[in-house]
Structures are given as C-alpha cells and as structure tokens.
Amino acid sequence: MTGTITAERRQLTGLAYRLLGSMSDAEDVVQEAYGRWYALSGPQRDAIESPGAWLTTVAGRICLDLLGSARVRRESYVGEWLPEPLPGAAGALADPADRVTRDESITMAFLVVLESMTPAERVAFVLHDVFGYPFAEVGAVLGRTSAACRQLASSARRRVRAARAPAPARVSTEVVRAFKLAWEAGDIERLVGILDPEATVVADGGGLASAVRRPIEGGERVARYAVDLTGRIPALTLEETTVNGRPGLLARRGGAVVAVIAFEVAGDSVRRIWAVRNPEKLHRWQDG
Known part of the structure; x- marks a missing residue:
C-alpha cells in the first residue's frame, strides 16, 4: 500500500x-x-x-x-x-x-x-x-x-x-532563435518582422525586480522595448532553453539568471512574450 x-x-x-x-x-x-x-x-x-x-x-x-x-x-x-x-x-x-x-x-x-x-x-x-x-x-x-x-x-x-493553435515545436525553435539573434544585434527592423503586429509582452517582477507593470502591446513597441532594455542592462546575455516544454530564453547577468522568457509562436511569428523576473520564481533556474 x-x-x-x-x-x-x-x-x-x-x-x-x-x-x-x-x-x-x-x-x-x-x-x-x-x-x-x-x-x-x-x-x-x-x-x-x-x-x-x-x-x-x-x-x-x-x-x-x-x-x-x-x-x-x-x-x-x-x-x-x-x-x-x-x-x-x-x-x-x-x-x-x-x-x-x-x-x-x-x-x-x-x-x-x-x-x-x-x-x-x-x-x-x-x-x-x-x-x-x-x-x-x-x-x-x-x-x-x-x-x-x-x-x-x-x-x-x-x-x-x-486561443490560437501553437506552432509546432520545430517552428517555434526557429522563430525564437531568430528573435534572439535580432535582439542581440539590436535590430529593430528584424524584430518587427518576427513579431506579430499585435504582439504583447507581459513581465512579472513582483516588486522584487524591475519590470514593466503593464503589458506592452504592438510589434514595433515590443521591439523597441527589447532593444532599449539591453541598452540599459549591460552585460546581459541570452541563452536558448526550454521553458515548460516549449522553446524559450534565459537572460543572465554575471552568471545569474535574471529572467526566464517564454514565447507563444503562432504561424511563424511571435505573438506573446512572458518574462518572469521575480527572483522567488527563478530558484529552479539558478545553477547549483
């Protein structure tokens, strides 16, 4: 028993x-x-x-x-x-x-x-x-x-x-990788091309880490926000990972994970981005 x-x-x-x-x-x-x-x-x-x-x-x-x-x-x-x-x-x-x-x-x-x-x-x-x-x-x-x-x-x-049907994992991986490369390059035009025109970003800082309090809506606004963010946070590095079974990104600074980023890919575009910054929700992602 x-x-x-x-x-x-x-x-x-x-x-x-x-x-x-x-x-x-x-x-x-x-x-x-x-x-x-x-x-x-x-x-x-x-x-x-x-x-x-x-x-x-x-x-x-x-x-x-x-x-x-x-x-x-x-x-x-x-x-x-x-x-x-x-x-x-x-x-x-x-x-x-x-x-x-x-x-x-x-x-x-x-x-x-x-x-x-x-x-x-x-x-x-x-x-x-x-x-x-x-x-x-x-x-x-x-x-x-x-x-x-x-x-x-x-x-x-x-x-x-x-809710819109998600893209296959293979397609999602390719789209997230393209997003990462464009983000690292600070290429707003490429980011806008990858993002759905009605794309949104939702961030969760829980008052314990800096994060936008309200969703950011619109592909161009999301692209500009992403590029501005890396400009304001020096030495931020991005890694491809799997978040809850789907392609995502880890953002690190000084080796520590400072954000876990999940994506919803519809077709061949990023429709939604969820960025978890609250350190209380990131314990399982820290090395060691």
Whole structure:
C-alpha cells in the first residue's frame, strides 16, 4: 500500500502545479494531502477503495481553496502575476493526457489561459480534460453535480479553443532563435518582422525586480522595448532553453539568471512574450 500511495505523488504534483501555477505551492498541497492520509487510522485507510482517487479529491479541494485566496492575494501583487516557469519539459509534470496533449497542458500559454478561468472552471477542466477523471469524481472535489461540472468544463474548454493553435515545436525553435539573434544585434527592423503586429509582452517582477507593470502591446513597441532594455542592462546575455516544454530564453547577468522568457509562436511569428523576473520564481533556474 505504501508503494502505491507514494506512486501517486507525480500525478498529484502535476495536477496541483497546473491548478496553481506555482511549484512550491503544488509541493505544499501534495505534502498536506499525504499528511491527511497518514493522519487516518489504519482501519480508515483500509476502508478507502481507491487511495489515489482519495488523494486526488483531497488535493483538488485544497487547490480550490487556495485558488480562491490567491485571487485576493494577486489583487495586491505588484504588477502582473505570471505562473512559475519550469525548466525543460517539466519532467514529473509531463503526464499523459486524454484530450489535451501532454506538452500543451504545461506550456506558459496554456497556464495563462487557465488563469483566466474561475477556480471551479479550472478544477473541472484540468481534472476532466487533462487527467481524464469522470465528472462524478470531479463533482466530489467541487461539491457539485456531474451535470454542473460538465458545464464548467465546457465553459473552460471554450476559453482554451479561443486561443490560437501553437506552432509546432520545430517552428517555434526557429522563430525564437531568430528573435534572439535580432535582439542581440539590436535590430529593430528584424524584430518587427518576427513579431506579430499585435504582439504583447507581459513581465512579472513582483516588486522584487524591475519590470514593466503593464503589458506592452504592438510589434514595433515590443521591439523597441527589447532593444532599449539591453541598452540599459549591460552585460546581459541570452541563452536558448526550454521553458515548460516549449522553446524559450534565459537572460543572465554575471552568471545569474535574471529572467526566464517564454514565447507563444503562432504561424511563424511571435505573438506573446512572458518574462518572469521575480527572483522567488527563478530558484529552479539558478545553477547549483
């Protein structure tokens, strides 16, 4: 039984990260869920037919409570709030998905769409569409009927479909690389050609690092902002990397990572850029 319970940690962490957009919060949720499991008596645990489903229900309810309080906290957050970026393909979070592909469900673009949902929509959609839980089990988490959960997931699905389909990873890599080279060269004209005319930049400094407080909109404005930024920050270097399973960039200064930059590429253009500057969200990116 202990081995079976421990094996659930990967899926629970992936669930909580997708719901909360924070790995540290996700790890706390999983720890709390396990704490509640081990607080049960032996007979109580033996009476639970599916420990995995029990842990998922508990973790989902904890996340639902945290999502409600997070909305209040983010009202006082300095500037824009972005999900915590993770290196690579987010390893333990790359769980197989039923109707949402494994890679898509951990991208920054996908997580940002999740942020636009109500807590109940988000929980219903992630549990059902990403992890394949039936609506009866989703209802146990939300305290709602299966029909109500179906409606919540349908509403969330419309939000996801409204987002433009991402470009293939190969194309995204080429576009991000071209953006990097043009940025390093300070070539505004080339940057404008790579950026969608309606491109936007959103930066998250959290009041702990300098960052624009509001999104910058328009390809030319974004290009000029990027070139101006490197002019104001000497010795800034850029590296290609993978951010939540998609091509991105690391910005370093003096060897330390000062920004993780994620991209949404549509067609052969950069449509959105998310720059995470808040040092509290960059611990996993620092060497050593």
